[in-house]
Amino acid sequence: MTGPVGTTPVGHTTLLVAEEDAGTRADAYVSVELGISRASAALLCSESNVVSNGRPLGKSKKVNAGDVLEITIPVRPDPLEIRVELVEDLKIIADDEDYVVIDKPVGVAAHPSPGWVGPTVVGALIAAGYRISTSGAAERQGIVHRLDVGTSGLMVVAKSERAYTALKRAFKERTPEKIYHAVVQGLPDPMKGTIDAPIGRHPGHDWKFAVIEDGRDSITHYEVLEAFGRASLVEVHLETGRTHQIRVHFSALRHPCVGDQTYGADPKLAASLGLTRQWLHAYKLGFPHPVTGEWVQYTSEYPLDLTQSLELLRDGQF
Structure with a gap:
């Protein structure tokens, strides 16, 4: 570095x-x-x-x-200082009095962290004039769950203090429904199943995670939606929310997310599909409204890079 x-x-x-x-x-x-x-x-x-x-x-x-x-x-800038800047591709899916649901583009982190100098969800929302909960760590204002920088899709951010408390509790208790779509290499067998394998930090790489015996319990449910030969489109339901969980679990099955070279994906396949990141998208998010308790649910369409690569797979043009 x-x-x-x-x-x-x-x-x-x-x-x-x-x-x-x-x-x-x-x-x-x-x-x-x-x-x-x-x-x-x-x-x-x-x-x-x-x-x-x-x-x-x-x-x-x-x-x-x-x-x-x-x-x-x-001397260096504070790595946890919030950089307030607009992110043009960040879409607002729902703007409630107590929370905001966003469609996060690839290349945006949830919040500031050491070593990250790019845009963040927190900074983008502040720049756009949104009131964000001040509960929790200063650099994580309103953040109740996260998506990887290289993963696109839905996130909910708390605007009020009461929403932050309720949503943090809901995610801790695994109440929200988190559904992802991913394109993984090959064809998982069985085509519908559950991956129950503990995840912890990779013993040889601090920046990676792996299935290890003394890791934290991690449960991923999946179902193949379409099979293309060299790859498959799968729907994934997360029961737990560990860092890199989907990427680690499918890599452990030897079916890494297409484009995810960190976890063993084939770079030639990614290049042929025009992918520069893992094919992984937070497609649907449901949770109890933090004040009324009413169930709310939101859906996000695939961004252009994922759509184009999926069409190539469907057409067999790779």
């Missing part, structure tokens, strides 16, 4: 690793010693700002007793 544009060294510190800290991961050690988040410490390591014995120290490397760590701390 390259360092942020415009950063200049404004701080320098030296740490001597004590005997009791030997064997600790570099990012964990730096995090504790400097009193910063693990993510911020990992970023310092990945930018070669942590040097041991004259060499940059990777975030996953273990420190040894007696090591002298030279740490340069650059």
Whole structure:
């Protein structure tokens, strides 16, 4: 990873690793010693700002007793500061007194996070003049659930404090209905089934997730809607909402989402379909109204890139 544009060294510190800290991961050690988040410490390591014995120290490397760590701390914008900017492709599906339902385009994050410098749902709604709940962490105003940057489709954002409380509780209790459509490689067998496999952080890659024995319970229901030979259109009902859940579960079945190269998809198939991201769309979202309790439900049409690739599959033109 390259360092942020415009950063200049404004701080320098030296740490001597004590005997009791030997064997600790570099990012964990730096995090504790400097009193910063693990993510911020990992970023310092990945930018070669942590040097041991004259060499940059990777975030996953273990420190040894007696090591002298030279740490340069650059000035940088607050990674969790909300960047207020309009997102032209972000559509408003419903504007209720207590919540707003949006159709999130690809390339937009739900909220600010370390390492992300692009647009966010929170910033776009504020820029458009929407009142957003201030409950929760400052950078996650109104956010009660999330979609990956590379996933398009429906999200509900709380406008009032009462809506935030009710919707957060509803998602925790798995009350909302979340239906996704995905195009996965090959043909899942059986064509209708449930994937019940725990998910946790990938043991070899901090930025990925995987099915692991001691992961969090994760349940995905699916049904094949159309089969095209090299790929299939599936409807997915999420019972749980783990990070990257659909992508991880179908990858574990060896049927990754088409275009999802992070989880093993064929880049040649994606290129032939004109895809630059995973074929995954939050198609339908239903939940109890946070004030009245009445069931409300919304649907989102596929965006252009997904529609065009699906037509190519249907026509056999790839």
